[in-house]
Amino acid sequence: MSLKDYQAKRNFSKTPEPKPEGLRAKKKPEVLIYTIQRHQASHLHFDLRLEEEGVLKSWAIPKSPPTEEGVKRLAVQTEDHPLGYEDFEGVIPEGEYGAGTVKLWDRGEYSPLETDPSKRVFEIRGEKLKGRFCLIKLKPKDKDDKNWLFFKLKSKK
Ligand SMILES: [Mn+2]
Structure with missing residues (x-):
């Protein structure tokens, strides 16, 4: 996937965020990266990122991530x-895209179990989130809607 949007939104002489240098050597090439960053921007939100095809697919969750079954969270897809x-x-300076403080909230790895354009089921092995989770794309009200639901699935007996 393209990192053009990521690049276009940012001024790398001002933000401390990483430049999109394309593929780089991963510390553990055999696993797929999962992370959630707590982003205190103009509105506090949590950024879910899942590695897929050499980029981190990203969703912004306006409320706290779903640690328990039965909690459904809106997750708005953002740029890779x-x-x-x-x-x-780090701190993204005032005036820059996403200005505010980014901190790691959870990290680990994940395994995709089911992936299609509007539904993903996967197992997360993080410190805070563990188990099977689902992302389902909501029916768009207009063409720019990128709303998904993110929730934990019942654990298998
Ligand atoms: Mn964010």
Whole structure:
């Protein structure tokens, strides 16, 4: 996937965020990266990122991530982020895109179980989120809607 949107939104002489250098060597090439960053921007939200095809697919969750079954969270898909962003913590300066403080909230790995354009089921192995989770795309009200629901699935007996 393209990192053009990521690049276009940012001025790398001002933001400390990583430049999109394309594929880079991963510390553990055999696993797929999962991370959630807590982003205190104009509105506090949590950024879910899942590695897929060499980029981090990204969703902004306006409320706290679903640690328990039965909690459904809106997750708004945002631009793909480059590999390496999963380690980013820092302060994006005032006036820049996403101005505010980014901190790691959870990290680990994940395994896709089911992936189609409007539904993903996957197992997360993080410190805070563990188990099977689902992202389902909501029917768009207009063409720019990128709203998904993110929730934990019942654990298998
Ligand atoms: Mn964000």
